[in-house]
Amino acid sequence: MEIPEQRVVEILKNNDIDIAATLPCDRIKCLLPLINKNIRTIPLTREENGVGICAGVYLGGGRPIMVIQSTGLGNMINALESLNLTYNIPLPILASWRGVYKESIETQWQFGKRLPAILNAAGIKFTAINSAGEIDTIDIAIKDAFINSLPHVILISPSIWEGSPCKAPEPQEICPRLSELKFNKEIKKPVITRYDAIKILAETAAEDIIISNLGIPSKELYDIMDRELNFYMLGSMGLASSIGLGLALVQKKHVYVIDGDGSLLMNPNALTGIGAYNPGNLTVIAMDNAAYGSTGNQETCTCTRVDLELLARSSGIDDTVKVHTETELKTALLRKVGFIHVIVKPINMKCREIPYSANEIKQRFMKAIGNCV
Ligand SMILES: Cc1ncc(C[n+]2csc(CCOP(=O)(O)OP(=O)(O)O)c2C)c(N)n1
Missing domain, CATH: 3.40.50.970 (Thiamin diphosphate (ThDP)-binding fold, Pyr/PP domains)
Incomplete structure (x- = not known):
């Protein structure tokens, strides 16, 4: 049987995705390094920023995707509305859907269970993937985003990765280094x-x-x-x-x-x-x-x-x-x-x-x- 993480990466590559803007979720900790190995990855510090970067990538001729935790959609709604939906800029978004399936973290429940209703109300298209057998619908959702020039959220249940033999890599330690800043500038009265x-x-x-x-x-x-x-x-x-x-x-x-x-x-x-x-x-x-x-x-x-x-x-x-x-x-x-x-x-x-x-x-x-x- 094909490893689900590998199948997802294959779908991204078959769709000529050339940049993945990512912010981690524990449930996709094996998927993210695999994406990083195969596709140029831009690590984000806030998801909304990724909406801007991906819009720039698309305007410049690239084919971006975002790979994030579903909670990050809460940080993106204004940008998706006033940039992607307003200018017709495509953006497929793979979102690890938290708060619903076997979720023990209480802070995930409220947003997670309401997310489909929130996306519906916001006019943002989404596809829910609830079992490994549905992984191939990611391909349809990505194509929909690019053909129809709109954001399309793919909510992936954590159940998809259950039993996957894929392993997350060892963490990296901070790089020992010297931080030095010589800065002595004057702000004068504007002219x-x-x-x-x-x-x-x-x-x-x-x-x-x-x-x-x-x-x-x-x-x-x-x-x-x-x-x-x-x-x-x-x-x-x-x-x-x-x-x-x-x-x-x-x-x-x-x-x-x-x-x-x-x-x-x-x-x-x-x-x-x-x-x-x-x-x-x-x-x-x-x-x-x-x-x-x-x-x-x-x-x-x-x-x-x-x-x-x-x-x-x-x-x-x-x-x-x-x-x-x-x-x-x-x-x-x-x-x-x-x-x-x-x-x-x-x-x-x-x-x-x-x-x-x-x-x-x-x-x-x-x-x-x-x-x-
Ligand atoms: C999320 C959000 N909050 C507030 C506004 C209202 N708004 C529009 S332009 C603007 C000011 C931008 O200020 P700045 O970046 O300093 O640029 P300036 O207009 O001074 O050139 C604000 C607050 C907005 N459009 N979106």
Whole structure:
């Protein structure tokens, strides 16, 4: 009899899955290393971040999957709604379904038993797999996700793995190392606005990709320079840099991300994800106006305490810089620095609405980077 974990990996390979974004569950501790051996694996620190990375992978021409514990779906709903369902971005999700089958952990019960109803209410398609004989329906669900450009959750009961001879590998110990940080930077009074900074980016970007954060930054970019290689985010707050990472991992063009202090602080996991890979073709431009600018300039904690460049450094991003002027920004952009901390005034330019639907933004973007839609 075929080992169930091996059968699952075969299905993923037959579907040309090239990136698996994963976060562990005890019940799939034998499946995960097998996936890692066969498919490029991106370990996640929060599932929502994986939704952004996988969207970027897909936009860049890859075929991603997420492999997670079902509880992680609770961390993903907003992103699945405002990114995947809104832009029609496919995402198969293998979720180890906890809380129902022989579940002794009480904290799993509430979410686990309600999950099918939650997914139904959220308009997210799912397939439940309750026995080893149903494993092949994973193939149908993956194809459905890609053919119909939607997320499709595959809830896998732990019963599937019962009796499997597959063994989990020995754990690895922490790598002994020295952590050293020399950081002495000044944050000065801002002299430019986010609009000024985006103008400089527009002059520099040439044939590069620009991902712009939701709210006013996307409208400002549209106002300054609309082009097909702009991916305007309209929702999924916190995932701009994650989408950028996914794109950078699968295609060659340089990717600029216009991110915001509020959004980076909502999902600092994006920075640790980038720090783990340090892709040379990704520049995160952190527009720090010390405020949630798009919602009325309410103060964020960068105003008095947090230094985003220091956060990026401590997340493992090696190449960082802090800029205050247009000239400094231009130099950093031309050098394609990994993380540019731009100190800007909390001022929003009054701009037109972006006239495209989310699907139009996606279609023209993918066409421009050479992928069929
Ligand atoms: C999950 C979630 N919470 C809150 C909002 C409302 N919201 C939209 S844009 C935004 C501010 C983003 O601030 P920042 O990242 O600093 O960018 P800025 O607008 O200042 O350029 C907020 C809070 C949202 N869209 N999604």
